[in-house]
Amino acid sequence: QLTWGLGKQYCLVYGPAESQQAVFGDVCPLLTSLLDGYNVCIMAYGQTGCGKSYTMLGPQSTGEPVPPWEPHSDLGVLPRAAGELFRLISENPSRSLKVDVSIVEVYNNDIFDLLAKDGRTAASGPKREALIAQEAKQEVCLLTREPVHSAAEFTALAAGSLQLRAELATSVHANSSRSHLIITATLTTAPACGSPGKWPCAPGPAEQQANGPRPEGSRRSASGGRAWPGALGAQRPAEQVHAKLQLVDLAGSECVGVSGVTGSALRETSFINRSLAALADVLGALAERRGHVPYRNSKLTHFLQDVLGGDAKLLVILCVSPCRKHVAETLRCLGFGARARQVQRGQARGGSPAPRKPR
Template sequence: MPLGIDRTHFYAEKVKRQEKDLRTKDERIAQLETENSMLYLKLAQLHGTVQTARQENASLNGQVESEQHFRSNVSETAFKLQRELETIKNDLRSVQSIAIDIPEQFEKYTSQATKVVQRHRQVFQSQSSSMTSLQSQVTSMELALQEITERHSKEKKRRQELHNILMELRGNIRVHCRIRPLMEFDCGNEDSGSLGKSGSRSEVVVHFVDDENVCCRTAKHNKVFEYERVFGPTESQNGVFDEVQPMLTSLLDGYNICIMAYGQTGSGKTHTMLGSHKNEDYNPSRDPHRDEGVIPRAARELFRLITEKQSGTHKVEVSVLEIYNNDIRDLLSNDPSIKHDINTSTDGSVSVPTLSSKQVDTVYDVMCLVQHGLRTRRESATMVHEHSSRSHLVVTLTVISQAPSFFSRTASGSSQDLQRDLRGRSVSTSSVPNLGSLSNTWSGAEQSAASTPGMGAVIRTKLQLVDLAGSECVGMSGVKGAALREASNINKSLSALADVLGALAEHRSHVPYRNTRLTHLLQDSIGGDAKLLVLLCVSPAQRYITESLQCLGFGTRARQVQRGPTKRRLPSSAEKVDSSSVRTRSVSTVTGPSFIPKPT
């Protein structure tokens, strides 16, 4: 380039031109990139469209295959339907043939039904003609039934009165004698092979003569004793109780009952009163045992009689005590240190206020309590008997009954009204809450009074079941120490019991009831107005001839006691029949084997 020429303007223009071209190229590049992006997006869309088309093609192929399968199924179904249609057509032809015969059969059945209706209509007409007479007969029968019911109620009351009169005619003190069979221990030190043989100590000298006589026959004695009932060695427990059972009816009629077993040790008193039960699973409420004694049988009979009465009118309480060494021990109490005293009320009745009692509802409850008491009863082995009872056991069942009559208060509002019971005796009643309606045999006035709250009275009667300790010869039993003292107290109390009977038989002015706790406790049963049954238990062996004669003589002395007529318990004006009238202490939970298998 020649020197001296200004080229600045030229370069500036060239730079501008280059910059412009560069911007144009950049814009073109951006435009091409945009177009490239659009092409990529369109390519992606085309790929998606191709994929969708492929899927649609696959589904179309599946539909084609399904349609072909469906067409084949339809053809098979159509073939089956055609066959069924032909079957239905055949059935329809048979139905049509049957339908042709239906009108004839319907006409036939209609005629038969018409004849039956006509026949029944005739029978109904003949029966309706006698309906009036039948209704009149039903009315007359209802009247007769009402009359018979009233007569039955009167006869039931009459039967109760006759029953009690019969029991009084038999004697307020009745004596039964039971001869037990020979046992192995009757031989003593002799060989058991000599059991019952003549000349041996186990020779039978007490003989059963008949139902009322027993004979004691030895070289020195040949005496016959007569009692109300005599049971031989083969007599069952049920046979013995059959003679006891009638007395229990009087218990709910308002009379006190006492049943006591008397005899020497080992003569069968406990077996007679309680029985022998070797099966520990025995339940007296379910299955009576053939060997159960008077106590469980009497409890069962008592609850049976109560079920025949109006519900809620009778409650039963049980107490169990023993008289050991002339002291009273409560066998249901957990505190043996309590001293128990005997109280005698103004009417001659005897009670032990500190004695605990439990309310019972079943014979099982009774025997659980008795069994609980037997576990703590004093026993010891002697040369005469392995399980000799060393105390007198007294089980008392107290029946709290609603009085059989209800009386209104006087107009003056006095708290007591002087009324009379069924026998015409004066009774005193007070305002007490009602326990519930009584027997349907009451009169309408009595029933109306029974339904009135705040009226009524209660009667307390007791059934005393006594298992006396056995008398024993100290020389024969071989007792020493504490057992000798026990034997002395036992013999003393039994001797006092004989003295009381002797005083009553001889009508002495003073009867020594308070000589021992036993005679004091049984004062109202022996000399009072209770019905007393003495069960003499006798051993037949020669070895016990002295004790047997003493026992039989005791029974003879008891039969000589003459008492006035038995008095019925009167309603108590001091006791209220409300929720607290009957002690609601629950029966103790007592478990264990049933009754001891040990005869006294």
């Protein structure tokens, strides 16, 4: 089941035989919205072992080899989205969009930076706390952001971080994720040179020769270089954030009696279930238009506050089991999806068309 907002909700249901390509076909229009200036969040939710990581990340999330004769058949949302993103950027090179990637996991209600150079595991890696800045924007202190220049660099960076993600074998799933994974691609752009109110273009050799040496007493630019006539005293504008894409692979909800976890694993399960309950509470508060939305009840909802209650386009993929013995978890998952559908989104700052209706 897929849902997204902005005042209009759409729902699609996929059977077990549907391909990864079919799922991404209905996710793909959001990448065009990203280039139009919308923030976009794609989130996978469901019971542990129901295919969230496989849907979002592909076979590499489970360690399963990809058949050499079909190397791209089971690619997940992340590598397909990376390919589509850079394809769209290449179609309009004049926009000069840059892409930076950050990857964090929320483990036991702490935020860990998986790209930090000194990060080894969730237990020893550096913690990063979510902070509230102006206009309710979330920032994470000293969060690592790596520039990427191609889809291959994007996916390689994500694949390397997956090796650091907290996992555990349980009675339900051999590679159960014990943390929420959040991969953020930030698109930035510098103001165009030479346009009114923008940074002037750097002078070429002919202009420099015509202008002559820098006059005594004239000011230097912010970068320490010469400020040629027409740019004296000017401060180069900072790069502007164009839009953000967040890909969220949530840890799976689980019943302790079924998973059979004990000790530290039981503590992990408690944090996972409480954070997922906090996420459902936030969506419920937004759907009911309450005056107070409890974002701070969990580091997960605090970190995702912009895409949950802001003007972003939010898409939720519900992964459910077809087995009768999991019917209770399936119903809880569908209840979460029902809350997500009821959230009315504000008008986004972009200008892209609404997502296409389901076939």
